[in-house]
Amino acid sequence: MAFRVYRPYVFPDTIAPEIAKELKRLGVKFEPELHEETDAIVCLLGVKVDAALLGRAPRLRVVSNVAVGYDNIDVAACTARGVVATNTPDVLTEATADLAWALLLAAARRVPEAERFVRAGKWKRWDWTTLRGADVHGRTLGILGAGRIGQATGHRAVGFSMEVLYTSRQRRLLFEHTTLARRVDFKTLLRESDFLSVHVPLSKETRHLIGAKEFSMMKPGAILINTARGPIVHEAALVKALKSGRLAAAGLDVFEQEPAIHPGLLKLENVVVLPHIGSATDSARRRMVETALRNCLAALKGEMPPNAINAHALEQKK
Ligand code: NAP
Numbered sequence: 398m399a400f401r402v403y404r405p406y407v408f409p410d411t412i413a414p415e416i417a418k419e420l421k422r423l424g425v426k427f428e429p430e431l432h433e434e435t436d437a438i439v440c441l442l443g444v445k446v447d448a449a450l451l452g453r454a455p456r457l458r459v460v461s462n463v464a465v466g467y468d469n470i471d472v473a474a475c476t477a478r479g480v481v482a483t484n485t486p487d488v489l490t491e492a493t494a495d496l497a498w499a500l501l502l503a504a505a506r507r508v509p510e511a512e513r514f515v516r517a518g519k520w521k522r523w524d525w526t527t528l529r530g531a532d533v534h535g536r537t538l539g540i541l542g543a544g545r546i547g548q549a550t551g552h553r554a555v556g557f558s559m560e561v562l563y564t565s566r567q568r569r570l571l572f573e574h575t576t577l578a579r580r581v582d583f584k585t586l587l588r589e590s591d592f593l594s595v596h597v598p599l600s601k602e603t604r605h606l607i608g609a610k611e612f613s614m615m616k617p618g619a620i621l622i623n624t625a626r627g628p629i630v631h632e633a634a635l636v637k638a639l640k641s642g643r644l645a646a647a648g649l650d651v652f653e654q655e656p657a658i659h660p661g662l663l664k665l666e667n668v669v670v671l672p673h674i675g676s677a678t679d680s681a682r683r684r685m686v687e688t689a690l691r692n693c694l695a696a697l698k699g700e701m702p703p704n705a706i707n708a709h710a711l712e713q714k715k
Contacts, residue, residue: 401428402425403429403430403435403439405444412687437460438457440463451480463485467706468599476707481706481708482706483702489676491549493676496624500648500650501538501620504622506533510667514528533559536592538591539589540563541563543580546625561578562579563580587615588615593615593619599626608630612638612643618645632653635659635662639667639668646667647669
């Protein structure tokens with residue numbers, strides 16, 4: 398039997414031969430449009446999967462997101478229709494944690510600003526006061542959401558002799574053991590962190606979790622790093638906190654209205670902005686596509702996908 402899969406993007410990476418073989422064996426046909434005969438969707442964050450979209454594809458069995466975050470998918474609507482939703486955890490964890498650190502170091506030591514200074518021909522002589530930044534080693538890193546990426550980011554702090562604090566609803570004993578991290582409540586995390594790195598998923602509970610009130614509780618001179626999702630941070634409040642000097646800097650890979658960025662942020666020298674490239678390494682991207690295709694193939698064969706978000710959706714279908 399052939400399957401019709403809506404894939405609004407073409408992924409340029411070559412995929413593992415066994416996956417290519419399986420796609421061929423099942424007669425999977427990728428199509429750029431969604432329609433009544435669509436069996437599966439393999440999509441990126443830009444595709445909003447809601448009840449309206451699901452209504453246009455009555456045969457749909459699986460929505461396979463090529464991302465670990467799935468705030469673009471209305472999971473309840475999928476479950477109600479017996480559609481299983483899947484994501485790609487683990488394969489992008491280390492790449493994203495690396496990027497959180499790239500932002501942390503860049504923001505603390507003013508790396509992009511210093512580069513702009515050199516390229517603009519402003520470097521005339523070595524100077525004692527030029528572009529002084531913040532120490533990283535020996536300071537306190539706060540991890541908001543010690544899941545896969547939060548913990549991987551925390552592990553890297555050991556090499557910088559940092560104290561690690563974290564919040565999570567569950568205690569992470571192994572993480573505590575390997576990093577000597579301390580689990581604290583959200584307020585303590587805000588008050589005690591020199592660097593606050595955001596790693597919670599975007600949800601109703603976490604939207605604007607960090608706003609004006611939270612910035613006012615943070616250490617003066619603290620640095621915010623966000624590689625999770627833009628809407629977790631209230632961008633207008635962030636601009637104010639950076640302008641007032643409450644925060645020394647911010648390193649951001651994600652924004653409230655991507656690809657638009659609050660104009661106030663772009664005017665500030667002490668903000669490092671990146672175009673949502675947390676998982677953008679060749680190996681992470683290739684493995685994300687492969688994971689998504691494995692999830693999709695499993696569902697098409699009537700099996701439970703390895704990374705089902707709403708496994709109970711399949712019960713619904715029976
Ligand atoms: P994960 O393993 O599920 O980690 C998220 C953690 O957040 C969980 O451990 C959860 O722990 C905690 N959490 C959830 N809600 C919370 C709340 N209200 N307060 C405090 N903690 C909360 O996910 P991950 O793989 O680390 O990915 C995290 C996020 O990173 C993704 O959802 C995605 O949005 C983002 N991401 C971005 C990029 C990028 O390109 N910039 C790349 C990959 C991922 P508890 O259940 O114990 O609270």
